[in-house]
Amino acid sequence: MAAALFYIFAAITLVGAIGVVMAKHIVHAAVQLLVALLGMAGLYFLLDAEFLAAAQLVIYVGGTLVLIIFGVMLTSHLGTRLMRVGPGETAIAVLTGLGLLAAIVTAIIHTRFPTPPPSVEPDVTRRLGVSLLGDYLVPFEIASVLMLAVMIGAAYLARRRPKDAA
């Protein structure tokens, strides 16, 4: 049953993900992304990673997706224009895709199957918090600093320039 549910959620995720790539319109792509994210959340639930599933929905659906659609609505020309992909972008996309594929294939080759079943911790959220602020404090802080830098950069780009005010 878990296997069948896995296939169902994996299919949902794949349909959504392919839809994101194929969609010509950015809002349609955003909706397909929602489908893919819901499928991913289902997969996380199957793996007993409830916190990850819920957190993913909060961050990506409640935050990122809303921001994408909000950005489209703010910039009206994006809302009507269809996306076109140039040859340069295609090349970059193919290279990135091949790199990711190589990484995933390497990971599959180096994993010894069948993997041991995931241990179900009774209080996994607590352990997650403790390890984020304990063993993995430095990566966590680096990620925070990175996000702060991005935020300052965005604010800098969006600031009112002297000539705008005139």
Added chain:
Amino acid sequence: MSLLLATLDRPAPVLQILLGRDPALWVTLAWDVMLVMGVFLGLVSVIGFIAIWGERKVAGRIQHRHGPNRVGPVGLLQSLADGIKLASKEDLLPGRADAVLFYIAPYLAFAPVFTAFLALPFGPDFVFDRTLSVSLLWVLAILGVEVIGVILAGWSSNNKWSIYGAMREACQLISYEIPLGLSMLVVVLAVGTLDLLKLSEMQSHGLQHWLVFRQPFTAAAALVFFIASLASNKRAPFDLPESDSELVAGYHTEYSGLRFSLFYLAEYNAMFVMSGVMAVLFLGSWADPFGLIAHGYAKAIAGGQRWTPLLWNVAAAGVFTFKCAVLMFIQMWVRWTLPRPRIDQVLHACVKVMVPASLALLLGSAVWELVVAHGSMTERITQTVLAAAGVALVVATLVLIISAFIQGRQNQQRLGGPWPAGGA
């Protein structure tokens, strides 16, 4: 991936791959799904039915009208009449609208609210998913999906008012999600769990254990949470996404018939879910102020009785629903009393007032938990004082309401108002 390869390793009949080794599990799953559909569709419809009638009745009384009073006793069947009217209306699609998104948006707004009921604890056993350890986060996450439905509805309508409504919804929501989450975090930090069931059990032994009285900071956080939940449910004074004086009806301007009614059902049920979360987080969940239900339930379980625990669960569900109803009444009361601010004022209030305030509360709560030991004299005194203050506040409000009511009746008699004294 591991599952995929595992099944490829061992060739098995197709049916076994599809159904797994224990086909009976699918029967259980189908039964669960049907149970959820039956119970929750019923629940969602009844809540929508009564809440919409209640809203119109409250609005009427606040504006010195009767409200609906023609269909059924005291107008109770008004929602049914409205539903029949809506169902018989034409399902319109605006010209050059994005048809697919326009058609799925109402479902995208409604289905998540429906799903959020999975995690609400109506009683010690009356909760669908007992194993969900992050139920608080789950409710927050699933209500985030509802927002997408609302924004898409506004965007796909090809209507400038709808787009303005959707834009307001988006920026209001991502702003107010921060104080909402932070005020939840104040409580989570104090008690150390995201499980709505555990939060309920923790508060079930009497008024002074309710989390709103645990610290001065949780009491303030309850206020922040309530304001932020108004904003996240698009309730007045934060109803800018559909502000009817400027935007016709905002994001659902172009909707008619049953799709329109889905938005309404979603709104009122989101109100109920948010009230439920507030009840669980701050107001003792399904527990009565004296801890009678928890006591009776524990005794019935210990005694091995068969039906008494069920009765205690029903009582708990009654208390929980009553708390939600009171909170929903307050939301309606606020809506028909306060004027609507401008969108810049709404955002100003969030970013410059509520976010810093909730951050300060979080910090204060953390320090409090470090300084004041659990079970110490200071904690008990604080809880008692806060609980007494809370009770005094409720009593004072009730006295004010009743005296205003009596005053109104007297004025009415003195002036010979147009309404018969015992009106509906």
